[in-house]
Amino acid sequence: MKLEDILDVAKRRGFFWQSAAIHGSMSGFYDYAHLGTALKHRWENEWRSFFLGLDDNFWEIEPCNVLPENVFKASGHLESFVDPIAKCGKCDYTERADHLLERELKDDTFEGLSPEEFMKLMEKHKIKCPKCNGYFKEVGQLNMMFPLTVGTGSDARTAYLTPETAQGVYVNFKQEFETLRRKIPMGLAVVGKAYRNEISPRNALIRMREFTQAELQIFFDPNDVDKHEDFKSVANYKLRVFLMKNRKSKKITEVACKNMKLPKFYVYHMAMMQKFYLDVMKVPKNKFRFKELSDEEKAFYNKYHWDAEVNTNSFGWIEMGGLHFRTDHDLKGHEKVSGEKMMINHEGRVFVPNVLEISMGVDRNIYMLIDLFYKEEKERTIINFPRVFSPFDLGLFPLVNKDKLPKKAEEIKEMLKNDGLKIFYDNSGSIGRRYRRMDEIGVSLSVTVDHQTLKNNTVTIRNRDTMKQIRVKIDNLSKVIKNIINCKTDFKKAGKIVK
């Protein structure tokens, strides 16, 4: 399964496609179509329920995407959030210098170099312009934020579209800390948009200019960095880690949490992230790893920084998220620029909280779900998403469009809807074709209303993965479906098997 195939499936089925295509899309912008939107909501809600569920003092907030300039003075983005841009001496084509080098030299260790160092490498390896075959004349720096002018005339102010959801959280920290009755650890999450003027957006949902992040900022006492009240529960849990020293051998090792040479508060959350990938998203174990980053690769504000990576079919190992120990870098930056004290008095101790950030790119996680679970079988194509990620909980079909079956199906639809289930209702085409459609878009259960339904108030449920069917009483239908989706009941045991 290559990128082109996934883009093709995504477009034909209605998951996502390039934005505003009729007007000539700008690269790095994708729209979620009707199925992709449903899938994205599923992912976001699973993320919320998992990560906000880790602590009673973890909350979601929704800061603005447009923030005033001083926010980014304080965060360091105005000065440091820059890309090295190489410019062709002949045709003025621009591309990221690190991307040019990576592509030509099949190497990916170019992070953290200065423009001069990039220029030297470009010259040394005689990198040529992919458009006109000329040579590059210079490597400059371009800030990746989108600036805006808010207001007009004498009231105008400079603002930026936020390049990460995190800053909107930091400027809310003090007020939330007061409102939430001065307890830490306190977690503030955002599932929201971020914007970066990437010079070479690429690989569909992997590197976009407008994208969605799911991030949780945990504020805690730096004195407690080597504790977590639930650490015991993960002490023997094995993390799959890809250490710096194994870069060449590409070896992934399994290390129990208690043996990781990192603070316990950090390691505990590594374990939680891995569990989210393995247990909730059902990523096969051997396709997941935590990558240790070198000092050059780390973001400028991070003390510890490991990436959660998944081995995709189309791109190999791809960063899906990261665990970032940002220390007090951000809060102190905001204190310095705003004059607002970020010190807190917590149980007698006075300090600036440290921040642990769990960060995930929502779009690439969506892409990965399709990449990993799309299958072509002899008779059908299927996306066997984990059931909780099905764009809809079930397909619902009257077997035929007569004999009072549509009316009965409508009644059942109302009942299931009232019980909170999301339904894809379809009454056209042969039943076999309707089942195939569900397979193609990854809906894991199909409920059919047939003539027997009218006689004994039962319906059939078909399992996408095995194509087996069971027959179930309508009275129990919602409960049975929920139990199957949440893996509380085995499908075959949930009803009478249809032979």
Added chain:
Amino acid sequence: MKLEDILDVAKRRGFFWQSAAIHGSMSGFYDYAHLGTALKHRWENEWRSFFLGLDDNFWEIEPCNVLPENVFKASGHLESFVDPIAKCGKCDYTERADHLLERELKDDTFEGLSPEEFMKLMEKHKIKCPKCNGYFKEVGQLNMMFPLTVGTGSDARTAYLTPETAQGVYVNFKQEFETLRRKIPMGLAVVGKAYRNEISPRNALIRMREFTQAELQIFFDPNDVDKHEDFKSVANYKLRVFLMKNRKSKKITEVACKNMKLPKFYVYHMAMMQKFYLDVMKVPKNKFRFKELSDEEKAFYNKYHWDAEVNTNSFGWIEMGGLHFRTDHDLKGHEKVSGEKMMINHEGRVFVPNVLEISMGVDRNIYMLIDLFYKEEKERTIINFPRVFSPFDLGLFPLVNKDKLPKKAEEIKEMLKNDGLKIFYDNSGSIGRRYRRMDEIGVSLSVTVDHQTLKNNTVTIRNRDTMKQIRVKIDNLSKVIKNIINCKTDFKKAGKIVK
């Protein structure tokens, strides 16, 4: 309850506050704090479930917020989405001319005038600058969209933050129509951000520069504008309408749908919008009306345009949303600029679909919920939101922090969470104080784990509105709570009343 009081409550409790306050907020930007975010999600989900539930062919999509320039050439926004801006001749202060006139003359009929007409009125009424008391020298036009440059160098393109979610839908119309198997009516909804460089943002969440819209675009055959398959079900339903001719008398009349002098497809959706306000949001009947707009007041693309208004305590009647018959204006505009044909062949007829838009401002609806349901009683303050809009389904408390009660409460929490309920867990302070806290933030049910729980596996549920309590078996707890929230069971009958 005035604006200042609501802002104060919103800030102290954690609903919303000015964005990035520590760096000096820009006017027109508000952040949702932890309770506001929960409330907003509730509202958005109720909106989705109500309006997407109207037809099996209504879907949600998520287009980008940044769209290329041609989108807004096509929509007319580049040319027509302008505000009349008056500039002071003495101090350069700028403000919307219509707002200045409205304030000075206590009149609100200034929409649709030209800059010259505004200037004449300003001179005639000798309107003075509120800052320096000078006279205004000119009225100009300012486009309210935020422009952006995407990319750099020779690849740079001009784009805009979308000023309404609708345009992102129109550019997706053709592709969705194909993917969704060429059926109309087809509805495409967006719950997403929109951005406008308002010159005088004001009144907190009522007029913002970054805001959230919930909009549904229904594409249909213009030949069918005077039908709706469910019209019969609303024929005798009475709409509360505020007609043009009653502007002076301020009289609201009740008119049965069948007697409205508007096409049935339009009237049916008026009825649905009114039902959403009266039945779902529980707005008292006498506080709701549909306002008929004059030709000058209508948006430039609308053939029919009525506003759904609610009578708030802080501002009087405020537009909460609108029902817009946009004809084929938008699709034809996109066809003209992009060259992409918007004609469809539907059951043998070839035509450009017409669009009916149900549009709501999410933020002002959130504001309105607090405005309408906030109460100050003798002994407590309370926000008696309709139960489905409670930021959380329930508060959960161990009566005391000992005697194994916290452990039992944790077990119950896990159980309720698994059943999909949203919980506010609190174990500090006296139980009376914890109840008061729930009243203050509008959580409608409080579950307490007490010593009797350990003996007979029952808990108490307290009703925010009556302060009465019932005792319920833990085994039935999720079901009882859901039934109370969804008004399927009367509170008093849902368990044994605690005397």
